[in-house]
Amino acid sequence: MTDIPAGTATGTPPDDRAARGAGQAPGPSRPSGAISDFGIDTTSRSSGEAVRDYLARVRGGELGSLPAVLGLLALVVVFSVLSGDFLTLGNIANLLAQGAGTTVIAMGLVFVLLLGEIDLSAGTASGVTAAVLALHLVRDGNLLGGMGSMVFALFIAGLLLAVVLAVVARMWAGAAMAAVAILISLLGLPANPWLEMLLALCVGAAIGSLTGFLVAKVGIPSFVVTLALFLAWGGVVLQFIGEGGTLGLRNDVLFAVANGNLSTLGSWVLFVAAGGGYLAVVLNRHYSRLRRGLVAPPTGLVLAKVTAILVLGAVATYLLTLNRSHNPSVVISGVPYVVPIVLALLVLGTFVLDRTSYGRHLYAVGGNREAARRAGIDVAKARMSVFVICSSVAAIGAIIYSSKVGSVDPQAGNGNTLLFAVGAAVIGGTSLFGGKARVRDAVIGGAVIAVINNGLGLLGQGAAVVSIVTGLVLLLAASVDALSRRRAAAGR
Amino acid sequence: MGEPILELRGVNKSFGPVHVLHDVDFTVRAGEVTALVGDNGAGKSTLVKCIAGIHSMDSGEVRFAGSPVHVHGPREAAALGIEVVYQDLALCDNLDIVQNMFLGREQLRGGLLDEAEMERKARQTLASLSVRTVKSVRTLVSALSGGQRQTVAIAKAVLWESRVVLLDEPTAALGVAQTRQVLDLVRRLAEQGLGVVLISHNMADVFEVADRIATLYLGRMVAELPAKEVTHSQVVELITAGRSGDLGMARPEAATV
Numbered sequence: 031m032t033d034i035p036a037g038t039a040t041g042t043p044p045d046d047r048a049a050r051g052a053g054q055a056p057g058p059s060r061p062s063g064a065i066s067d068f069g070i071d072t073t074s075r076s077s078g079e080a081v082r083d084y085l086a087r088v089r090g091g092e093l094g095s096l097p098a099v100l101g102l103l104a105l106v107v108v109f110s111v112l113s114g115d116f117l118t119l120g121n122i123a124n125l126l127a128q129g130a131g132t133t134v135i136a137m138g139l140v141f142v143l144l145l146g147e148i149d150l151s152a153g154t155a156s157g158v159t160a161a162v163l164a165l166h167l168v169r170d171g172n173l174l175g176g177m178g179s180m181v182f183a184l185f186i187a188g189l190l191l192a193v194v195l196a197v198v199a200r201m202w203a204g205a206a207m208a209a210v211a212i213l214i215s216l217l218g219l220p221a222n223p224w225l226e227m228l229l230a231l232c233v234g235a236a237i238g239s240l241t242g243f244l245v246a247k248v249g250i251p252s253f254v255v256t257l258a259l260f261l262a263w264g265g266v267v268l269q270f271i272g273e274g275g276t277l278g279l280r281n282d283v284l285f286a287v288a289n290g291n292l293s294t295l296g297s298w299v300l301f302v303a304a305g306g307g308y309l310a311v312v313l314n315r316h317y318s319r320l321r322r323g324l325v326a327p328p329t330g331l332v333l334a335k336v337t338a339i340l341v342l343g344a345v346a347t348y349l350l351t352l353n354r355s356h357n358p359s360v361v362i363s364g365v366p367y368v369v370p371i372v373l374a375l376l377v378l379g380t381f382v383l384d385r386t387s388y389g390r391h392l393y394a395v396g397g398n399r400e401a402a403r404r405a406g407i408d409v410a411k412a413r414m415s416v417f418v419i420c421s422s423v424a425a426i427g428a429i430i431y432s433s434k435v436g437s438v439d440p441q442a443g444n445g446n447t448l449l450f451a452v453g454a455a456v457i458g459g460t461s462l463f464g465g466k467a468r469v470r471d472a473v474i475g476g477a478v479i480a481v482i483n484n485g486l487g488l489l490g491q492g493a494a495v496v497s498i499v500t501g502l503v504l505l506l507a508a509s510v511d512a513l514s515r516r517r518a519a520a521g522r
Numbered sequence: 523m524g525e526p527i528l529e530l531r532g533v534n535k536s537f538g539p540v541h542v543l544h545d546v547d548f549t550v551r552a553g554e555v556t557a558l559v560g561d562n563g564a565g566k567s568t569l570v571k572c573i574a575g576i577h578s579m580d581s582g583e584v585r586f587a588g589s590p591v592h593v594h595g596p597r598e599a600a601a602l603g604i605e606v607v608y609q610d611l612a613l614c615d616n617l618d619i620v621q622n623m624f625l626g627r628e629q630l631r632g633g634l635l636d637e638a639e640m641e642r643k644a645r646q647t648l649a650s651l652s653v654r655t656v657k658s659v660r661t662l663v664s665a666l667s668g669g670q671r672q673t674v675a676i677a678k679a680v681l682w683e684s685r686v687v688l689l690d691e692p693t694a695a696l697g698v699a700q701t702r703q704v705l706d707l708v709r710r711l712a713e714q715g716l717g718v719v720l721i722s723h724n725m726a727d728v729f730e731v732a733d734r735i736a737t738l739y740l741g742r743m744v745a746e747l748p749a750k751e752v753t754h755s756q757v758v759e760l761i762t763a764g765r766s767g768d769l770g771m772a773r774p775e776a777a778t779v
Binding site: 319384385386387390394398400401404405406466 | 576596597600606608610612613614615616617621625626627628630633634635638639641642
């Protein structure tokens, strides 16, 4: 068949090529003969042009995390003007520890929100993990004695169910962690803080397997499943600890998680490791793009950005290694442990979302579930996995939170815990409609919430004002998001 | 005349009591555009989904490049080199062009996404199809026009050294200029030696690009003819009545769903 319709002959008029300008370097990947126009891809820009381009995109509604960062700066300025205590070293270190629990839970939630789902039970699920951790510590590994035989049997049965469901869904990591939780519970090994933290993490994974199975495999909307589990886990915490009871965490390691600091040397080692790693990753990506002939942002701009972040990191590290104790006989210095914990989770989460095909698939499922299914992605498994991640990370949040408080009470993880965490993710720029979320959103949003809490506390305001202000900030963040989305849609 | 690359013989498909496809024979030839036409509910989309492995066939034989095959899912179809571009575009708005083109089949390097390589290949594919309307392959799909999206969806199908591309109403939602772009692209696919199946309601489009026209009527393949041997009105009659003069079914009035 050679009957080619006339319309097929679409040569580009020669003036079209000329019109693209002489300053444009031809892309090295362009096959000879084929004519294409990837103006932006094949044209290197100067730093000035790149900055102007960025500003144009911001005006066009692509705000990213800019509003949250600006809001954070504004809050810091306001509070440091209103309260002389706000910008003291002691308070900043305290603020980091205060905000870490919420931030970490929010980091897990980011994965769930990315898929357009919600986990209302993340707060009380973290409470359950904290209660199990505390019981194991207080009862020296004897969970059976701590819970009573009936409750203990049900606890083990629940974990077994989680293993079975995870195996059915072929969620091997969830199954393995739930199995480890059973093992630790049954062995009754004496109290050991590391063992307890592992137990909490594994119980979290088991809880996530249950939630994820109900949402992804059974097909109940996540809002309903997690609303039900929010109530149920709250009851489980109460059952484990007992009405009016409190389990104190008297252990140096567990106390240090949220209250301890790295040594001065350790602080600088952390800075060198984190900063060096960041520098290596950014430069490696930049130069490998240049080497392969792909257009990269201007080298000057990349270096300026990296330098700015490294200088900030160095200043922060230096300040945190100064003595910040009010009591002359005690020295408190060093970067709080929560900083490397949050940093590690941030790096790990960002790495998973940006650099692995699993992360790419999560974005795809969040953006268009049907398209993801047609691309051969196992949508059900992806949906289940985010609940396992969320609950496991919530367990880490629970460890930090309990460590900060120093005890676990029947209200652990209840009340505002979950709502603040969701708020943190949304303030940071995560969309509740799915498809748009980054782990750093949780960190920025968590910082905003921590600053509000801490700043208003210093000003002597109670929970009433804190809640109102946090609510208004969340509303503001959602409005900025909605307006920028409208602007982006209109500017298309 | 191109070599038959995909041949279906006696394909039947029922959804519960509804018998959608009756002993359908269908041939796709390399280097040709085969138009698949038929009224709403004639079974066009069902036939495409059977070929793509989304639906299983109740009975029937499939031969791919001369040898019998059994397709049990979209991935197996893709492995053979059968790609489908769906009516409702299967693209993710929140991902960019490169990410969409490689979705589900990301290129890895050391276990990690190889963005640079994917970007290079995506641009190469778009360039080989003479796609000139996209400024950057890193543009988010949400920022693209309908025609550009369709182009990306088609380019995605070509990226994988596919041998058969099925297009389900690729121009249904497009304006005049954008339809032009997509039809040019369809023609170029055939020129590159692919077997192209075009499902369309638009007879002007069909006669412009198709080499052969296959007509489904109430789930039966009533005619599969070279486009030059039939007229516009004959095809319309085949679509609506199952018969046109000597062409089509002997007794279309006896056909039931």
